[in-house]
């Protein structure tokens with residue numbers, strides 16, 4: 001008996017980090033061009049991604065900074081009306097482990113309030129830049145979160161412990177290899193090259209019956225040539241019909257049920 005529900009052989013956890021221009025508001029507040037880059041997401045990429053997910057019949061999770069909710073509420077409504085999950089991703093893409101305790105607490109309050117304004121009580125949290133510390137674990141417990149998606153020590157979901165003690169949180173692990181941003185936006189690789197990075201990792205994990213967690217950013221992956229590559233990767237993974245494509249909250253609930 002494998003780990004996954006309904007006899008699925010493996011799991012493909014596709015998720016999006018809907019940063020929009022949140023980080024640029026404090027990194028480059030006077031640079032209009034830099035600020036505009038994130039707007040490609042609500043204007044172009046999100047509709048394109050929602051259309052793709054509809055065609056593929058997949059529901060996914062959008063980890064979304066509070067700033068994005070406050071500045072693009074219609075886009076959030078669109079994502080939610082398509083049946084996708086919205087989860088937490090700070091307020092303005094802060095580097096949480098570099099903030100004071102007071103400042104981090106403030107960011108959590110602002111993030112939760114902004115999500116609430118679009119009708120979301122988040123179950124999951126992914127830290128900006130995956131800068132994730134003990135204080136965040138404590139805030140997550142206090143605020144009733146169910147899962148984290150921050151650790152890089154596994155390719156299966158698991159129950160997260162800290163200092164040898166259970167946190168009560170499920171962990172959905174991640175890795176920079178399976179993140180679109182460094183390959184496309186930093187290393188300037190082409191879609192075919194990135195496909196060649198991701199495809200063998202997918203095939204290998206599928207063969208082992210494990211979990212492939214792919215993190216994408218709308219303003220990055222939403223470019224036509226790149227989203228075509230994503231469509232190819234996901235369509236090929238779907239072909240055999242033996243792969244589970246859950247939202248984060250489904251993957252978290254299932255893991256808790258299996259491992260508790």
Ligand SMILES: [Zn+2]
Nearest residue numbers: 017019128129
């Ligand atoms: Zn982000």
